[in-house]
Amino acid sequence: MRFIYRIAVVAGLAALTAGCCNCRSYQKKTRRPLVGTEWQLVQLGGETIRPEEGRFTITLSAENGQLSGVGACNRLSGPCKSNDRRGLKIGPLASTRMACPDLKREQDFIEALESATHYDMDGPMLLILSDGELRAVFQAKP
Known part of the structure; x- marks a missing residue:
């Protein structure tokens, strides 16, 4: 038995x-490459975000080590560095100053990006971490 x-x-x-x-x-x-992929925000600070075309997206560029993106309505840009140990440093970010709804979420979005210390990837998902704490989750856009 x-x-x-x-x-x-x-x-x-x-x-x-x-x-x-x-x-x-x-x-x-x-899995999509970190650099060159357009990433759409799907979770911020533990809150699920409904993806909206043209809002809360980022793209990292290899040529000049820059991040570009869009928040609630403002364009974002700034320096970005990653390493082979999944370390990530973003910012400081500059943005346009248009008044629009959802500016609080946009500020939280910018703070989450600028606080990044590491990233992880799970299939088509990009996870932004700050000292081990999950700050934001992005999904690769097709």
């Missing part, structure tokens, strides 16, 4: 391992 139990445990572990390989394969296929 113990032999059958051991076989069942080994079979279960093998199934879990095989399932994990599919996850890694999916992540590799859907």
Whole structure:
């Protein structure tokens, strides 16, 4: 009876391992490069953000080490540096000064970007972290 139990445990572990390989394969296929991809904000400070065309997006440029983007209505730009250990330094960011609704969220967006110390990626998702705390989540735009 113990032999059958051991076989069942080994079979279960093998199934879990095989399932994990599919996850890694999916992540590799859907992963987008950090630089050159347009990223759409989907979560800020733990709050889900409904994606809106032309709002709360960023793009990192390799040529000049710059971040460009759009907040609620203002254009953003500033220096950006990343390294091979997933370190990330953004800012200080400059923005236009148009008055528009949702300026509070735009300010929170800028603060989350400027506080970045690291990033992580999960498939088509970009996670912005500040000393281990998740500040913002972006999804790669098609």
